[in-house]
Amino acid sequence: MSVIVTGAAGAMGAAIVRDFVEQGKRVIAQDVREIGAIGEGVVAVEGDLRDRLCLERLRGEVETSGLEAVIAAHGTFAGSGPLEKLERESTQRLMEINFSVIPRLLDALLEPLGRRRGVVVVIASQAALRGEPSNSVYSASKWALRAWAEAMDARLREQSGVRVRTICPGRTLSPLLNDALDNFARVEGITREEYEQRCFSLIPARRFGKPEEIAAAVRFLVAPAPRPNVLAIDGGEVPW
Amino acid sequence: MNAQQARAPAGIELVTVQLEEEVADRGRAWVEAPVWEVVERVQHAQRLEAGSSVAVVLVVPDAEPGSSAPMLSAAIAGLRGLLHSLALEVGEHVTLNLVVCKRHQRAELRETLEYLASDDASWVQGATLDLREAGCQ
Numbered sequence: 001m002s003v004i005v006t007g008a009a010g011a012m013g014a015a016i017v018r019d020f021v022e023q024g025k026r027v028i029a030q031d032v033r034e035i036g037a038i039g040e041g042v043v044a045v046e047g048d049l050r051d052r053l054c055l056e057r058l059r060g061e062v063e064t065s066g067l068e069a070v071i072a073a074h075g076t077f078a079g080s081g082p083l084e085k086l087e088r089e090s091t092q093r094l095m096e097i098n099f100s101v102i103p104r105l106l107d108a109l110l111e112p113l114g115r116r117r118g119v120v121v122v123i124a125s126q127a128a129l130r131g132e133p134s135n136s137v138y139s140a141s142k143w144a145l146r147a148w149a150e151a152m153d154a155r156l157r158e159q160s161g162v163r164v165r166t167i168c169p170g171r172t173l174s175p176l177l178n179d180a181l182d183n184f185a186r187v188e189g190i191t192r193e194e195y196e197q198r199c200f201s202l203i204p205a206r207r208f209g210k211p212e213e214i215a216a217a218v219r220f221l222v223a224p225a226p227r228p229n230v231l232a233i234d235g236g237e238v239p240w
Numbered sequence: 241m242n243a244q245q246a247r248a249p250a251g252i253e254l255v256t257v258q259l260e261e262e263v264a265d266r267g268r269a270w271v272e273a274p275v276w277e278v279v280e281r282v283q284h285a286q287r288l289e290a291g292s293s294v295a296v297v298l299v300v301p302d303a304e305p306g307s308s309a310p311m312l313s314a315a316i317a318g319l320r321g322l323l324h325s326l327a328l329e330v331g332e333h334v335t336l337n338l339v340v341c342k343r344h345q346r347a348e349l350r351e352t353l354e355y356l357a358s359d360d361a362s363w364v365q366g367a368t369l370d371l372r373e374a375g376c377q
Contacts, residue, residue: 157373170363204331209363216360226348228369236331236365239324 001116002026002065003222004058004109006049007074009033011174012123015211016071016218017042023219028061030054031074049074049101055108067112069222072102072122077176080138091137098141103148110162117161119222122149123214126170126238142168150229165221170234171199172209205235242343243299246350251293252357255281258299258343259315266308270315274298275322282326282336290333295356296323297339297349300372316340320368327366337364341371 003020007013008029020027021039028043029035035044043061047054079087079094102122106113113120127135128142146166153164171177185195200206213233221227232240248254257277263269278296285294298319300312323338330336337356341349348371355361356369 153373204327205335205363205365206332207363213360213363216355216358217364220351220355220361223351225351226345226371226373227352228371229373231364231369232367233361233364235363236324236327236367239320240367 001068002028002062003069003071004028004030004062004067005071005073006030006105007072007123008038008044009035010073010075011176011211012169012172012214013071013073014038015215016073019212019215019219025068026065028058030058049105050096055105058105059108059112062109062112066116067109068116068118070105070109070113070118070120071218071222072105072120075123075125075141077135077138077180080135082134083136086137094137095141095144098138099144099148102145106152106164110156110160113162114156114160117224118163119224120149120152120162120164121218121221122146122164122166123218124149124166124168126168126232126234126240128166128168129232129238129240146230153229161224163224163227165227166230167214167217167221168230168232168234168238168240169214169217170203170209170232170237172211172214174211177208203235203237207235209233209235243297243341243346243349246297246346246353248295249350249354249357252353253288253292253294254353255294255296256299257296257319259301259312261301261304266311267314270311271318274315275318278319278322285326285330285334285336288334291362292333293335293337293357293362295337295339295353297341297353299341299343302342302344316368316370323368324366331365335362335365337366338368339371340368345371 005017009031017029017038030045032048076097079090124142124145127139128146132139149164149166156162185192217233257274259270327336
């Protein structure tokens, strides 16, 4: 039986892949970027989810093995930003990558998922639970994703036994967060350490999350049994 | 055995609140009383050792007439607000979360508590884990 993880070259995606490999699963790891050596039994699919051929390749990889879970862990920040700097083309690209490809991905994989009464877990963001200044389009994409997932769960669970669940991670350690912290500190004219302390003052747990914690949440949610439809894992930063 | 009688796995303290079906004043019994009950039972949280985890489990009736839905929503929202606020107070060393389940969901509750008790879940803080599935509520 196989699982598909999109965005597998990212920090969260790679942690999720490693966790599934440790569980002995056959993992199909997709990313538009190069996927390095992640582990035994991992099939790398390097391609763009906006490309029909990439979706067909993913479908082909699970045709005989069966499919028990799809984890949509890809996403981008590029295209978000302050209101006066938003541009149509990059805004549309962000919405397509963070939201529109996921319904298309599910369409392509619904039949094999339904055969196994599988689970879809979408990795949204704490930006799906609140508005974020200077991050409005990213927030829109993640709010839309959460709403779509909740609606699909209600429909598919009755029709085919497929469940659709959402994880909303907070600020999680990754090269992307690292760059963002440097940039925000520079913009604010303070040191990186001072900016981190400012972040920690907003997070009850007083630390950033680890990709492995998101992977563990995925492991909890892929069970074919009742689980939270939406799980916020953010150190308590957003009330959810 | 039902969800109300579930035992806590090692590493987590359990505070169970059950909403009784047959009550006359649901505003008081479902919304007002549980807030104080939880406050009273977690007041020691700041004295718990670092790394401790507390789960408040709200056990709701398996089947309720639709007319009870607004009060049930209020009951859950009240405890969500309470737990998230308490998490802001004690969050640095103790995790506090709310689990909502129906009386018959004993197995799912046990699995959820095992997850919350694990080191992997130490960044789940002030959150609500609602185990009722849409369409089954």
